Amino acid sequence: MTIKPDPARFAHITDWVFDLDNTLYPHHSNLFSQIDVKMTGYVSELLSISREEARKLQKELYKEYGTTLNGLMVRHNINPDDFLEKVHDIDYSWLVPDPVLGAAIHQLPGRKFILTNGDRRHAERTARQLGILDHFDDIFDIVAADMSPKPARETYDKFVQLHRINGANAVMFEDLARNLQQPKAMGMTTVLIVPHNFEPTFSEIWERDPAFEDDVDFVTDDLGSFLNAIVQAPRS
Structure with a gap:
Protein backbone atom coordinates (compact mmCIF):
# COMPACT_ATOMS: atom_id res chain seq x y z
CA MET A 1 0.00 0.00 0.00
CA ASN A 30 16.92 -6.96 6.03
CA LEU A 31 20.33 -5.34 5.47
CA PHE A 32 20.33 -3.68 8.87
CA SER A 33 19.98 -7.05 10.58
CA GLN A 34 23.62 -7.69 9.62
CA ILE A 35 24.69 -4.49 11.37
CA ASP A 36 22.54 -5.39 14.35
CA VAL A 37 24.29 -8.75 14.72
CA LYS A 38 27.69 -7.10 14.37
CA MET A 39 26.83 -4.61 17.12
CA THR A 40 25.79 -7.40 19.46
CA GLY A 41 29.08 -9.18 18.79
CA TYR A 42 31.03 -5.99 19.40
CA VAL A 43 29.38 -5.38 22.77
CA SER A 44 29.84 -9.02 23.75
CA GLU A 45 33.56 -8.98 22.95
CA LEU A 46 34.15 -5.53 24.46
CA LEU A 47 32.62 -6.39 27.82
CA SER A 48 33.27 -10.15 27.85
CA ILE A 49 29.59 -10.97 28.30
CA SER A 50 27.28 -13.44 26.59
CA ARG A 51 25.56 -12.49 23.34
CA GLU A 52 22.23 -12.57 25.18
CA GLU A 53 23.47 -10.06 27.75
CA ALA A 54 25.10 -7.99 25.03
CA ARG A 55 21.89 -7.89 23.03
CA LYS A 56 19.91 -6.64 26.02
CA LEU A 57 22.52 -3.97 26.81
CA GLN A 58 22.71 -2.94 23.16
CA LYS A 59 19.00 -2.15 23.12
CA GLU A 60 19.19 -0.32 26.45
CA LEU A 61 21.98 1.88 25.08
CA TYR A 62 20.00 2.53 21.92
CA LYS A 63 16.95 3.70 23.83
CA GLU A 64 18.88 5.80 26.35
CA TYR A 65 21.52 7.38 24.10
CA GLY A 66 19.98 7.35 20.60
CA THR A 67 22.50 4.86 19.19
CA THR A 68 24.46 1.94 20.57
CA LEU A 69 27.63 3.76 19.55
CA ASN A 70 26.78 6.88 21.51
CA GLY A 71 26.02 4.80 24.60
CA LEU A 72 29.30 2.88 24.34
CA MET A 73 31.22 6.14 23.95
CA VAL A 74 29.59 7.65 27.02
CA ARG A 75 29.83 4.59 29.25
CA HIS A 76 32.98 2.87 27.99
CA ASN A 77 34.91 5.54 26.05
CA ILE A 78 35.28 3.34 22.97
CA ASN A 79 36.97 4.37 19.72
CA PRO A 80 34.07 5.27 17.38
CA ASP A 81 36.13 4.63 14.23
CA ASP A 82 36.82 1.06 15.33
CA PHE A 83 33.14 0.48 16.10
CA LEU A 84 31.92 1.93 12.79
CA GLU A 85 34.42 -0.06 10.76
CA LYS A 86 33.55 -3.35 12.43
CA VAL A 87 29.74 -3.09 12.49
CA HIS A 88 29.59 -1.99 8.84
CA ASP A 89 31.68 -4.92 7.62
CA ILE A 90 28.64 -6.47 5.95
CA ASP A 91 27.44 -7.95 2.64
CA TYR A 92 25.84 -5.15 0.59
CA SER A 93 24.78 -7.54 -2.16
CA TRP A 94 21.64 -8.14 -0.07
Missing part, protein backbone atom coordinates in the same frame (compact mmCIF):
# COMPACT_ATOMS: atom_id res chain seq x y z
CA THR A 2 1.18 3.52 -0.76
CA ILE A 3 -0.35 6.71 0.55
CA LYS A 4 0.06 9.08 -2.37
CA PRO A 5 1.37 12.57 -1.70
CA ASP A 6 -0.45 15.76 -2.45
CA PRO A 7 1.96 17.17 -5.08
CA ALA A 8 0.93 20.72 -4.20
CA ARG A 9 2.40 20.18 -0.72
CA PHE A 10 5.79 19.53 -2.32
CA ALA A 11 5.82 22.19 -5.05
CA HIS A 12 7.87 24.57 -2.89
CA ILE A 13 10.49 22.01 -1.82
CA THR A 14 14.08 22.81 -2.79
CA ASP A 15 15.94 20.48 -0.40
CA TRP A 16 15.20 16.77 -0.12
CA VAL A 17 16.66 15.05 2.94
CA PHE A 18 16.72 11.27 3.31
CA ASP A 19 17.61 8.98 6.16
CA LEU A 20 19.57 5.95 4.96
CA ASP A 21 18.87 2.62 6.65
CA ASN A 22 15.35 1.25 6.15
CA THR A 23 14.45 4.44 4.27
CA LEU A 24 16.35 4.45 0.97
CA TYR A 25 16.08 0.67 0.92
CA PRO A 26 13.03 -1.30 2.14
CA HIS A 27 12.82 -3.01 5.52
CA HIS A 28 12.34 -6.39 3.89
CA SER A 29 15.85 -6.33 2.43
CA LEU A 95 20.38 -4.88 -1.60
CA VAL A 96 18.75 -4.94 -5.02
CA PRO A 97 19.51 -1.96 -7.29
CA ASP A 98 16.47 0.30 -7.53
CA PRO A 99 16.35 2.13 -10.89
CA VAL A 100 12.82 3.40 -10.24
CA LEU A 101 13.94 5.09 -7.04
CA GLY A 102 17.08 6.39 -8.71
CA ALA A 103 15.16 7.96 -11.58
CA ALA A 104 12.72 9.61 -9.18
CA ILE A 105 15.47 11.07 -6.98
CA HIS A 106 17.31 12.31 -10.06
CA GLN A 107 14.21 14.19 -11.23
CA LEU A 108 13.49 15.89 -7.91
CA PRO A 109 14.01 19.64 -8.30
CA GLY A 110 16.68 21.02 -6.00
CA ARG A 111 19.33 19.45 -3.78
CA LYS A 112 19.30 15.96 -2.30
CA PHE A 113 21.03 14.86 0.89
CA ILE A 114 21.50 11.76 3.02
CA LEU A 115 21.34 12.43 6.78
CA THR A 116 22.32 9.29 8.66
CA ASN A 117 23.40 8.04 12.08
CA GLY A 118 25.76 5.71 10.22
CA ASP A 119 29.09 6.73 8.71
CA ARG A 120 29.83 8.06 5.24
CA ARG A 121 31.45 4.88 3.98
CA HIS A 122 28.40 2.82 4.89
CA ALA A 123 26.12 5.37 3.24
CA GLU A 124 28.22 5.43 0.08
CA ARG A 125 28.34 1.64 -0.18
CA THR A 126 24.61 1.37 0.39
CA ALA A 127 23.67 4.08 -2.10
CA ARG A 128 26.12 2.74 -4.67
CA GLN A 129 24.63 -0.76 -4.43
CA LEU A 130 21.15 0.74 -4.90
CA GLY A 131 22.42 2.66 -7.93
CA ILE A 132 21.49 6.05 -6.49
CA LEU A 133 24.73 7.46 -5.05
CA ASP A 134 25.40 9.90 -7.89
CA HIS A 135 22.04 11.63 -7.34
CA PHE A 136 22.99 13.10 -3.96
CA ASP A 137 24.72 16.41 -3.32
CA ASP A 138 26.19 15.36 0.03
CA ILE A 139 26.08 12.86 2.89
CA PHE A 140 25.87 14.17 6.45
CA ASP A 141 26.96 11.29 8.67
CA ILE A 142 27.52 10.63 12.36
CA VAL A 143 31.09 11.95 12.10
CA ALA A 144 29.90 15.25 10.62
CA ALA A 145 27.44 15.40 13.53
CA ASP A 146 30.35 15.10 16.01
CA MET A 147 28.98 11.69 17.04
CA SER A 148 25.70 13.20 18.24
CA PRO A 149 22.95 11.05 16.70
CA LYS A 150 19.47 11.91 15.54
CA PRO A 151 17.07 12.85 17.11
CA ALA A 152 19.35 15.38 18.89
CA ARG A 153 18.44 18.91 17.83
CA GLU A 154 22.08 19.96 17.51
CA THR A 155 22.57 17.36 14.77
CA TYR A 156 19.84 18.88 12.62
CA ASP A 157 21.10 22.38 13.42
CA LYS A 158 24.60 21.51 12.21
CA PHE A 159 23.20 19.97 9.05
CA VAL A 160 20.95 22.89 8.06
CA GLN A 161 23.62 25.45 8.93
CA LEU A 162 26.25 23.64 6.87
CA HIS A 163 24.04 23.53 3.80
CA ARG A 164 22.10 26.74 4.47
CA ILE A 165 18.76 24.97 4.38
CA ASN A 166 15.51 26.78 5.04
CA GLY A 167 13.30 24.31 6.89
CA ALA A 168 10.15 25.67 5.25
CA ASN A 169 11.54 24.61 1.87
CA ALA A 170 12.78 21.17 2.93
CA VAL A 171 11.34 17.70 3.39
CA MET A 172 12.69 14.87 5.57
CA PHE A 173 12.14 11.17 4.85
CA GLU A 174 12.64 8.83 7.83
CA ASP A 175 11.68 5.35 9.02
CA LEU A 176 11.56 6.42 12.71
CA ALA A 177 8.90 8.93 13.66
CA ARG A 178 10.88 10.23 16.63
CA ASN A 179 13.57 11.38 14.20
CA LEU A 180 10.98 13.58 12.49
CA GLN A 181 10.08 15.59 15.58
CA GLN A 182 12.91 18.11 15.21
CA PRO A 183 12.59 18.48 11.42
CA LYS A 184 8.88 19.17 11.92
CA ALA A 185 9.69 21.79 14.56
CA MET A 186 12.11 23.39 12.08
CA GLY A 187 9.32 23.78 9.55
CA MET A 188 10.14 20.82 7.33
CA THR A 189 7.55 18.64 5.65
CA THR A 190 7.91 15.11 7.08
CA VAL A 191 7.41 11.70 5.50
CA LEU A 192 7.49 8.44 7.47
CA ILE A 193 8.63 5.32 5.61
CA VAL A 194 6.99 2.15 6.94
CA PRO A 195 7.47 -1.52 6.00
CA HIS A 196 5.53 -2.87 3.03
CA ASN A 197 1.87 -3.48 3.88
CA PHE A 198 2.49 -1.59 7.13
CA GLU A 199 3.76 -4.69 8.89
CA PRO A 200 6.80 -4.28 11.20
CA THR A 201 8.75 -7.02 9.42
CA PHE A 202 12.22 -6.62 10.88
CA SER A 203 11.50 -3.71 13.20
CA GLU A 204 11.62 -4.35 16.90
CA ILE A 205 8.52 -3.28 18.79
CA TRP A 206 10.58 -0.69 20.69
CA GLU A 207 11.43 1.05 17.41
CA ARG A 208 7.84 2.07 16.77
CA ASP A 209 6.90 5.60 17.76
CA PRO A 210 3.17 6.14 18.26
CA ALA A 211 3.94 9.11 20.54
CA PHE A 212 5.33 11.07 17.59
CA GLU A 213 2.51 10.58 15.10
CA ASP A 214 1.69 14.29 15.17
CA ASP A 215 5.12 15.01 13.70
CA VAL A 216 4.37 13.01 10.54
CA ASP A 217 2.77 14.71 7.53
CA PHE A 218 2.80 11.76 5.12
CA VAL A 219 3.25 8.00 5.36
CA THR A 220 4.30 5.59 2.62
CA ASP A 221 5.54 2.04 2.29
CA ASP A 222 6.96 2.63 -1.22
CA LEU A 223 9.40 5.53 -1.45
CA GLY A 224 9.96 5.19 -5.21
CA SER A 225 6.27 5.37 -6.03
CA PHE A 226 5.79 8.23 -3.58
CA LEU A 227 8.55 10.29 -5.21
CA ASN A 228 7.33 9.45 -8.70
CA ALA A 229 3.93 10.86 -7.85
CA ILE A 230 5.68 14.11 -6.95
CA VAL A 231 7.98 14.41 -9.97
CA GLN A 232 5.26 13.48 -12.45
CA ALA A 233 2.89 16.14 -11.19
CA PRO A 234 2.89 19.47 -13.06
CA ARG A 235 4.71 22.23 -11.20
CA SER A 236 3.61 25.86 -11.35
Whole structure:
Protein backbone atom coordinates (compact mmCIF):
# COMPACT_ATOMS: atom_id res chain seq x y z
CA MET A 1 0.00 0.00 0.00
CA THR A 2 1.18 3.52 -0.76
CA ILE A 3 -0.35 6.71 0.55
CA LYS A 4 0.06 9.08 -2.37
CA PRO A 5 1.37 12.57 -1.70
CA ASP A 6 -0.45 15.76 -2.45
CA PRO A 7 1.96 17.17 -5.08
CA ALA A 8 0.93 20.72 -4.20
CA ARG A 9 2.40 20.18 -0.72
CA PHE A 10 5.79 19.53 -2.32
CA ALA A 11 5.82 22.19 -5.05
CA HIS A 12 7.87 24.57 -2.89
CA ILE A 13 10.49 22.01 -1.82
CA THR A 14 14.08 22.81 -2.79
CA ASP A 15 15.94 20.48 -0.40
CA TRP A 16 15.20 16.77 -0.12
CA VAL A 17 16.66 15.05 2.94
CA PHE A 18 16.72 11.27 3.31
CA ASP A 19 17.61 8.98 6.16
CA LEU A 20 19.57 5.95 4.96
CA ASP A 21 18.87 2.62 6.65
CA ASN A 22 15.35 1.25 6.15
CA THR A 23 14.45 4.44 4.27
CA LEU A 24 16.35 4.45 0.97
CA TYR A 25 16.08 0.67 0.92
CA PRO A 26 13.03 -1.30 2.14
CA HIS A 27 12.82 -3.01 5.52
CA HIS A 28 12.34 -6.39 3.89
CA SER A 29 15.85 -6.33 2.43
CA ASN A 30 16.92 -6.96 6.03
CA LEU A 31 20.33 -5.34 5.47
CA PHE A 32 20.33 -3.68 8.87
CA SER A 33 19.98 -7.05 10.58
CA GLN A 34 23.62 -7.69 9.62
CA ILE A 35 24.69 -4.49 11.37
CA ASP A 36 22.54 -5.39 14.35
CA VAL A 37 24.29 -8.75 14.72
CA LYS A 38 27.69 -7.10 14.37
CA MET A 39 26.83 -4.61 17.12
CA THR A 40 25.79 -7.40 19.46
CA GLY A 41 29.08 -9.18 18.79
CA TYR A 42 31.03 -5.99 19.40
CA VAL A 43 29.38 -5.38 22.77
CA SER A 44 29.84 -9.02 23.75
CA GLU A 45 33.56 -8.98 22.95
CA LEU A 46 34.15 -5.53 24.46
CA LEU A 47 32.62 -6.39 27.82
CA SER A 48 33.27 -10.15 27.85
CA ILE A 49 29.59 -10.97 28.30
CA SER A 50 27.28 -13.44 26.59
CA ARG A 51 25.56 -12.49 23.34
CA GLU A 52 22.23 -12.57 25.18
CA GLU A 53 23.47 -10.06 27.75
CA ALA A 54 25.10 -7.99 25.03
CA ARG A 55 21.89 -7.89 23.03
CA LYS A 56 19.91 -6.64 26.02
CA LEU A 57 22.52 -3.97 26.81
CA GLN A 58 22.71 -2.94 23.16
CA LYS A 59 19.00 -2.15 23.12
CA GLU A 60 19.19 -0.32 26.45
CA LEU A 61 21.98 1.88 25.08
CA TYR A 62 20.00 2.53 21.92
CA LYS A 63 16.95 3.70 23.83
CA GLU A 64 18.88 5.80 26.35
CA TYR A 65 21.52 7.38 24.10
CA GLY A 66 19.98 7.35 20.60
CA THR A 67 22.50 4.86 19.19
CA THR A 68 24.46 1.94 20.57
CA LEU A 69 27.63 3.76 19.55
CA ASN A 70 26.78 6.88 21.51
CA GLY A 71 26.02 4.80 24.60
CA LEU A 72 29.30 2.88 24.34
CA MET A 73 31.22 6.14 23.95
CA VAL A 74 29.59 7.65 27.02
CA ARG A 75 29.83 4.59 29.25
CA HIS A 76 32.98 2.87 27.99
CA ASN A 77 34.91 5.54 26.05
CA ILE A 78 35.28 3.34 22.97
CA ASN A 79 36.97 4.37 19.72
CA PRO A 80 34.07 5.27 17.38
CA ASP A 81 36.13 4.63 14.23
CA ASP A 82 36.82 1.06 15.33
CA PHE A 83 33.14 0.48 16.10
CA LEU A 84 31.92 1.93 12.79
CA GLU A 85 34.42 -0.06 10.76
CA LYS A 86 33.55 -3.35 12.43
CA VAL A 87 29.74 -3.09 12.49
CA HIS A 88 29.59 -1.99 8.84
CA ASP A 89 31.68 -4.92 7.62
CA ILE A 90 28.64 -6.47 5.95
CA ASP A 91 27.44 -7.95 2.64
CA TYR A 92 25.84 -5.15 0.59
CA SER A 93 24.78 -7.54 -2.16
CA TRP A 94 21.64 -8.14 -0.07
CA LEU A 95 20.38 -4.88 -1.60
CA VAL A 96 18.75 -4.94 -5.02
CA PRO A 97 19.51 -1.96 -7.29
CA ASP A 98 16.47 0.30 -7.53
CA PRO A 99 16.35 2.13 -10.89
CA VAL A 100 12.82 3.40 -10.24
CA LEU A 101 13.94 5.09 -7.04
CA GLY A 102 17.08 6.39 -8.71
CA ALA A 103 15.16 7.96 -11.58
CA ALA A 104 12.72 9.61 -9.18
CA ILE A 105 15.47 11.07 -6.98
CA HIS A 106 17.31 12.31 -10.06
CA GLN A 107 14.21 14.19 -11.23
CA LEU A 108 13.49 15.89 -7.91
CA PRO A 109 14.01 19.64 -8.30
CA GLY A 110 16.68 21.02 -6.00
CA ARG A 111 19.33 19.45 -3.78
CA LYS A 112 19.30 15.96 -2.30
CA PHE A 113 21.03 14.86 0.89
CA ILE A 114 21.50 11.76 3.02
CA LEU A 115 21.34 12.43 6.78
CA THR A 116 22.32 9.29 8.66
CA ASN A 117 23.40 8.04 12.08
CA GLY A 118 25.76 5.71 10.22
CA ASP A 119 29.09 6.73 8.71
CA ARG A 120 29.83 8.06 5.24
CA ARG A 121 31.45 4.88 3.98
CA HIS A 122 28.40 2.82 4.89
CA ALA A 123 26.12 5.37 3.24
CA GLU A 124 28.22 5.43 0.08
CA ARG A 125 28.34 1.64 -0.18
CA THR A 126 24.61 1.37 0.39
CA ALA A 127 23.67 4.08 -2.10
CA ARG A 128 26.12 2.74 -4.67
CA GLN A 129 24.63 -0.76 -4.43
CA LEU A 130 21.15 0.74 -4.90
CA GLY A 131 22.42 2.66 -7.93
CA ILE A 132 21.49 6.05 -6.49
CA LEU A 133 24.73 7.46 -5.05
CA ASP A 134 25.40 9.90 -7.89
CA HIS A 135 22.04 11.63 -7.34
CA PHE A 136 22.99 13.10 -3.96
CA ASP A 137 24.72 16.41 -3.32
CA ASP A 138 26.19 15.36 0.03
CA ILE A 139 26.08 12.86 2.89
CA PHE A 140 25.87 14.17 6.45
CA ASP A 141 26.96 11.29 8.67
CA ILE A 142 27.52 10.63 12.36
CA VAL A 143 31.09 11.95 12.10
CA ALA A 144 29.90 15.25 10.62
CA ALA A 145 27.44 15.40 13.53
CA ASP A 146 30.35 15.10 16.01
CA MET A 147 28.98 11.69 17.04
CA SER A 148 25.70 13.20 18.24
CA PRO A 149 22.95 11.05 16.70
CA LYS A 150 19.47 11.91 15.54
CA PRO A 151 17.07 12.85 17.11
CA ALA A 152 19.35 15.38 18.89
CA ARG A 153 18.44 18.91 17.83
CA GLU A 154 22.08 19.96 17.51
CA THR A 155 22.57 17.36 14.77
CA TYR A 156 19.84 18.88 12.62
CA ASP A 157 21.10 22.38 13.42
CA LYS A 158 24.60 21.51 12.21
CA PHE A 159 23.20 19.97 9.05
CA VAL A 160 20.95 22.89 8.06
CA GLN A 161 23.62 25.45 8.93
CA LEU A 162 26.25 23.64 6.87
CA HIS A 163 24.04 23.53 3.80
CA ARG A 164 22.10 26.74 4.47
CA ILE A 165 18.76 24.97 4.38
CA ASN A 166 15.51 26.78 5.04
CA GLY A 167 13.30 24.31 6.89
CA ALA A 168 10.15 25.67 5.25
CA ASN A 169 11.54 24.61 1.87
CA ALA A 170 12.78 21.17 2.93
CA VAL A 171 11.34 17.70 3.39
CA MET A 172 12.69 14.87 5.57
CA PHE A 173 12.14 11.17 4.85
CA GLU A 174 12.64 8.83 7.83
CA ASP A 175 11.68 5.35 9.02
CA LEU A 176 11.56 6.42 12.71
CA ALA A 177 8.90 8.93 13.66
CA ARG A 178 10.88 10.23 16.63
CA ASN A 179 13.57 11.38 14.20
CA LEU A 180 10.98 13.58 12.49
CA GLN A 181 10.08 15.59 15.58
CA GLN A 182 12.91 18.11 15.21
CA PRO A 183 12.59 18.48 11.42
CA LYS A 184 8.88 19.17 11.92
CA ALA A 185 9.69 21.79 14.56
CA MET A 186 12.11 23.39 12.08
CA GLY A 187 9.32 23.78 9.55
CA MET A 188 10.14 20.82 7.33
CA THR A 189 7.55 18.64 5.65
CA THR A 190 7.91 15.11 7.08
CA VAL A 191 7.41 11.70 5.50
CA LEU A 192 7.49 8.44 7.47
CA ILE A 193 8.63 5.32 5.61
CA VAL A 194 6.99 2.15 6.94
CA PRO A 195 7.47 -1.52 6.00
CA HIS A 196 5.53 -2.87 3.03
CA ASN A 197 1.87 -3.48 3.88
CA PHE A 198 2.49 -1.59 7.13
CA GLU A 199 3.76 -4.69 8.89
CA PRO A 200 6.80 -4.28 11.20
CA THR A 201 8.75 -7.02 9.42
CA PHE A 202 12.22 -6.62 10.88
CA SER A 203 11.50 -3.71 13.20
CA GLU A 204 11.62 -4.35 16.90
CA ILE A 205 8.52 -3.28 18.79
CA TRP A 206 10.58 -0.69 20.69
CA GLU A 207 11.43 1.05 17.41
CA ARG A 208 7.84 2.07 16.77
CA ASP A 209 6.90 5.60 17.76
CA PRO A 210 3.17 6.14 18.26
CA ALA A 211 3.94 9.11 20.54
CA PHE A 212 5.33 11.07 17.59
CA GLU A 213 2.51 10.58 15.10
CA ASP A 214 1.69 14.29 15.17
CA ASP A 215 5.12 15.01 13.70
CA VAL A 216 4.37 13.01 10.54
CA ASP A 217 2.77 14.71 7.53
CA PHE A 218 2.80 11.76 5.12
CA VAL A 219 3.25 8.00 5.36
CA THR A 220 4.30 5.59 2.62
CA ASP A 221 5.54 2.04 2.29
CA ASP A 222 6.96 2.63 -1.22
CA LEU A 223 9.40 5.53 -1.45
CA GLY A 224 9.96 5.19 -5.21
CA SER A 225 6.27 5.37 -6.03
CA PHE A 226 5.79 8.23 -3.58
CA LEU A 227 8.55 10.29 -5.21
CA ASN A 228 7.33 9.45 -8.70
CA ALA A 229 3.93 10.86 -7.85
CA ILE A 230 5.68 14.11 -6.95
CA VAL A 231 7.98 14.41 -9.97
CA GLN A 232 5.26 13.48 -12.45
CA ALA A 233 2.89 16.14 -11.19
CA PRO A 234 2.89 19.47 -13.06
CA ARG A 235 4.71 22.23 -11.20
CA SER A 236 3.61 25.86 -11.35
